[in-house]
Amino acid sequence: MATKHLLASGHTACAGCGQATGARLVVDAAGPNTIIANSTGCLEVFTNIYPRTAWEVPWIHSLFENAASVASGIEAALSYLGKLDNTRVIAQAGDGSTADIGFQAISGMLERGHDILYVCYDNGAYMNTGVQRSSQTPFDASTTTTPAGKKSFGKKTLRKDLPLIFAAHGIPYSATASVAFPTDVQRKVKRALDIRGPKYLQIFVPCPLGWRHDPSLTYDVARLAVETGLFPIIEYRDGELTSARKISDPKPVEEYLKLQGRFRHLFASPEGAEEIKKIQAIADDNIRKLGLLREKSKKEPEPEPEPAEEAPELKKFTSEELAKFDGKDGRPAYIAYKGKVYDVSARDLWDGGDHMGLHEAGNDMTEELEDATHGEENLEDLPVVGELAG
């Protein structure tokens, strides 16, 4: 039977909308005992075409500027009624609402210490009203209010560092995530909701309409934003940076920019090429100041395999034996999937024994891969070195 999602299908988001995927990941991870206050914006509009709604949890409309205030009232009422232990409150909005119009309401909510998770779906502009720039629009992106032309390369200013600004309120949890890494999004939602007090999560959600990219490339665009260093995946706990997704081999920013029409003008002139260098400098600066670069591990050569007998039987690994092949300190990296043990040591993506800071070698990954958007096909050409016992 298909899984029942708490954001049902049948809504009216554009094809490839990253926000639709992000919101479904969030509410599914939060579970049915959740109340959501939603600022107006694309998410509100495409999930509620009167008289229908796609939400399978209690959900309330709020103005563009006050989802955090509405959520604060809900949380205060639940607290008064003694129901806060069983119910989670989420306030959610786009980046225009979060970074600009609703900014002071969020700051107040955080300062008052409400037990609320605030989720910002960051598509880098006011998409619902026709792609106007927000303070989260990236440098040099062309929008309807920062159009690129003879005298301009698009938006002239940098993005506000919202996760840091909100972390500076002294809240217990402030983090970023991306729809390119759905398991990480859901893990962070659950982690945040397990913490009492105010939490902030900013999710990177490409918008094919506003960014002018092929709707089938949403996942690739989101992934490249992380792999270039332009959108760091980080966590602050109690104001301290506690984790950052490492990048083994940062991609040049051109790979990310060239997929999107909002940056097309940068590829049309020598002056545009100079602008791309400035965007590369933004990515490099993120990588440096947040320590995103994964240090190359010095791998020792693998021990020579035993000469093969005629028809070698696959070695049986117990979980304890598998755990020794963790890819660290020059040891080979093995993972188990559906009973087979694969050697992933030769894959750059498993450098140092973990994959993108998400999956650790030496483990059975069957469950983790089941809910990933990709995975099984990546194992096809890997050497099978044994079977998982039991």
Ligand SMILES: Cc1ncc(C[n+]2csc(CCOP(=O)(O)OP(=O)(O)O)c2C)c(N)n1
């Ligand atoms: C005070 C106020 N100003 C403007 C609007 C019109 N308005 C509604 S949604 C929206 C843009 C929403 O942008 P964002 O929060 O980034 O969400 P997105 O649509 O991009 O997901 C605007 C300008 C409004 N509803 N209220």
Ligand code: SF4
């Ligand atoms: S305009 Fe962008 S954010 Fe809005 S529904 Fe379409 S793809 Fe999603």
